[in-house]
Amino acid sequence: MREDSKEIDAFLVSLLRTVGESLRGDSIKKKSVGTKKNRNDLVTNFDKKTEKFINSEIKKNYPQATIVSEEGYGDKVQDMSGLVFFVDPIDGTMNFVKRRDDFASMIGAYIDGKPLIGAIINVMDNEIYHGGKEIGLFINDKKIDNPKDLSLIEGLVDVSAPMALANKFNVQSVIKKSSGFRVYGSAGIIFGHLLTGKEVMYMSYLAPWDLAAGRVMCEAAGMSIVSIDDSPINMLESQVVIVGTQKVVSEALKTLKTR
Ligand code: IPD
Ligand code: CA
Numbered sequence: 001m002r003e004d005s006k007e008i009d010a011f012l013v014s015l016l017r018t019v020g021e022s023l024r025g026d027s028i029k030k031k032s033v034g035t036k037k038n039r040n041d042l043v044t045n046f047d048k049k050t051e052k053f054i055n056s057e058i059k060k061n062y063p064q065a066t067i068v069s070e071e072g073y074g075d076k077v078q079d080m081s082g083l084v085f086f087v088d089p090i091d092g093t094m095n096f097v098k099r100r101d102d103f104a105s106m107i108g109a110y111i112d113g114k115p116l117i118g119a120i121i122n123v124m125d126n127e128i129y130h131g132g133k134e135i136g137l138f139i140n141d142k143k144i145d146n147p148k149d150l151s152l153i154e155g156l157v158d159v160s161a162p163m164a165l166a167n168k169f170n171v172q173s174v175i176k177k178s179s180g181f182r183v184y185g186s187a188g189i190i191f192g193h194l195l196t197g198k199e200v201m202y203m204s205y206l207a208p209w210d211l212a213a214g215r216v217m218c219e220a221a222g223m224s225i226v227s228i229d230d231s232p233i234n235m236l237e238s239q240v241v242i243v244g245t246q247k248v249v250s251e252a253l254k255t256l257k258t259r
């Protein structure tokens with residue numbers, strides 16, 4: 001098992017290194033931009049191209065695996081048995097289109113439903129956050145320590161813009177108790193901030209590919225991750241999740257109005 005983790009980790013790091021290099025070039029090219037569910041839900045030719053490339057590399061190296069991915073080139077995965085990869089080719093597509101920074105590419109690997117390895121590249125910084133419970137956590141080649149278990153008053157929190165603006169679950173009461181509020185617009189970038197203690201909580205409605213890699217690493221780092229209604233996290237559904245230090249998640253759950 002340990003060998004599997006190491007091998008999958010090395011594979012994902014090398015794959016995301018290649019993906020990052022091409023996305024840095026793509027970021028300054030003219031993009032063909034379409035919308036999906038609404039006018040703020042964007043997809044570009046580069047989201048599709050990147051997903052096709054990542055999925056084909058996974059299938060080449062792990063033909064037995066199944067893939068859950070955002071842009072439609074994955075498998076119809078019905079259950080979590082065996083090796084399952086979750087792929088978000090560009091996380092923060094709006095940032096990729098508008099700002100050309102603060103976007104990521106993410107891959108999470110699970111075995112029989114258990115979190116195994118997560119890998120997230122902050123594309124413009126060329127930093128890869130990767131690892132899992134068995135092998136530890138790294139930024140590129142450097143091992144990182146778990147972040148401190150800070151409380152709400154001691155740290156910055158990140159809530160997705162629609163949830164914060166609508167004051168969903170009375171989330172503004174949590175925001176007001178923190179050191180400050182930030183909205184980065186890319187789950188992958190925010191997971192990097194959580195893993196390095198720059199932020200202490202993230203709350204958002206997330207799809208499986210938004211959550212998979214970050215969940216593996218945040219759990220390995222001793223952080224808490226819960227769904228808003230306290231049901232077990234379901235990796236084949238979208239849900240509102242709170243990820244953060246143990247202290248902050250328990251404070252948030254006491255403050256939020258979830259029913
Ligand atoms: C989105 C970003 C955003 C989060 C959304 C996601 P995408 O991912 O991670 O921060 O709030 O829920 O859908 O669509 O750019 O891959
Ligand atoms: Ca998207």
Ligand code: CA
Pocket residue numbers: 088090091092187209210
């Ligand atoms: Ca995403």
Ligand code: CA
Pocket residue numbers: 047070088089090091092093
């Ligand atoms: Ca995406």
